[in-house]
Amino acid sequence: MRAVDLFSGCGGLSLGLQNAGLEVVAAYEYWSAAVKLYQQNFDHPVFEFDLTDVENAVDHIKQFSPDIIVGGPPCQDFSSAGKRNENGTRGDLTISFAKIVIGVLPNWFLMENVERIKKTGVFAEAKNLLKEAGYSFTEMVLDASKCGVPQKRKRMILIGRLDSYADFLKYGLLSRLANKSMTIRDYLGDQLNTEHYYRHARSYARRGIFSIDEPSPTIRGVNRPIPPGYVFHEGDSTKELEHVRPLTAIERSYIQTFPRTFIWNGLNKTTLEQIIGNAVPVNLAKYVGDCILAYKEEESGILQFAK
Structure with a gap:
């Protein structure tokens, strides 16, 4: 196809x-x-x-x-x-x-x-x-x-x-x-070497700290450090900031299910983060592709049987 x-x-x-x-x-x-x-x-x-x-x-x-x-x-x-x-x-x-x-x-x-x-x-x-x-x-x-x-x-x-x-x-x-739902640990195991990470929220009404034992929220085109004086949210997965860090751009590409072999050369940090955040998750695209090809194969089998 x-x-x-x-x-x-x-x-x-x-x-x-x-x-x-x-x-x-x-x-x-x-x-x-x-x-x-x-x-x-x-x-x-x-x-x-x-x-x-x-x-x-x-x-x-x-x-x-x-x-x-x-x-x-x-x-x-x-x-x-x-x-x-x-x-x-x-x-x-x-x-x-x-x-x-x-x-x-x-x-x-x-x-x-x-x-x-x-x-x-x-x-x-x-x-x-x-x-x-x-x-x-x-x-x-x-x-x-x-x-x-x-x-x-x-x-x-x-x-x-x-x-x-x-x-x-x-x-x-x-x-x-x-x-x-697939969690980060389900997909990456302990490869991130952290149990909790920071993801910059759009407003103070939202949580900013997440566990790898849950799915990541949507990867966006911005990736910022933990702000000084961060105020904890009741939904944060931990209240111990010394064990929390933002994910790197490449780690975020893994959550978008890009392979480690994918090449990200030649971009400044802002552009790299934006491109990764805008991307279609690779495995989501594979899922849809698998469904299309399975449909075509089943349809072809039905047509052959009808003959």
Whole structure:
């Protein structure tokens, strides 16, 4: 199954799909820092490309004859962090994604984004365009901690297929979910050499200290030290600060399930943290890829039996 990854970032979605068995043949990204990282870690081409130029994007992508177009249009305009503006430039990229899919018309597409996008007019418009082009959908919010990722990160997954039926992949996505959330210790054991860590909260009303015996909260694009005079929250996992530290950027990449072999060279700390925080968890992408390929294999078996 040949895949093209749009808005590829540093490659979390690409890597997870590859690990599932899809053949990623090309990627497109406009952030030069992410493009450079992607080039260090993948053999197939990545193009620094403005995907708002839909007509040229369609012409360029068609040469790869993808079976599936995948991507996560940048989500800051939909995020619960900070000011939200669904009609911002990044919101327009969701429409660009839909129009590119329609222009290329692969049998499948996969879009992932923050959960909140489901409530936006931009998302409804994109779905209408795709439906009119002949796609049926499976739409679901997945908790990454039940998909092989030690992190409570909820992502909206929209999978489309030509000439299919509504919720065609719903059972497949639900049937493989773990019964309980994965903790950091489940995934990394004692590799972090700490039992508790600091994760900077958005407000003083939220806890900032977490145990490795629980899933990490969502990895974000900021990573700060423990502030002087930190005031403990009732939910903090320990009240002994001498045993607490923030995680390093590379440790945070492990919680995003990037392998130790992944190369993160050439970035300043701020950009590195942002790229890691924006990434699709590799194992979440693999989970979805596994479900798609299992569906295709089952469907192929049914068709063979029918013959």
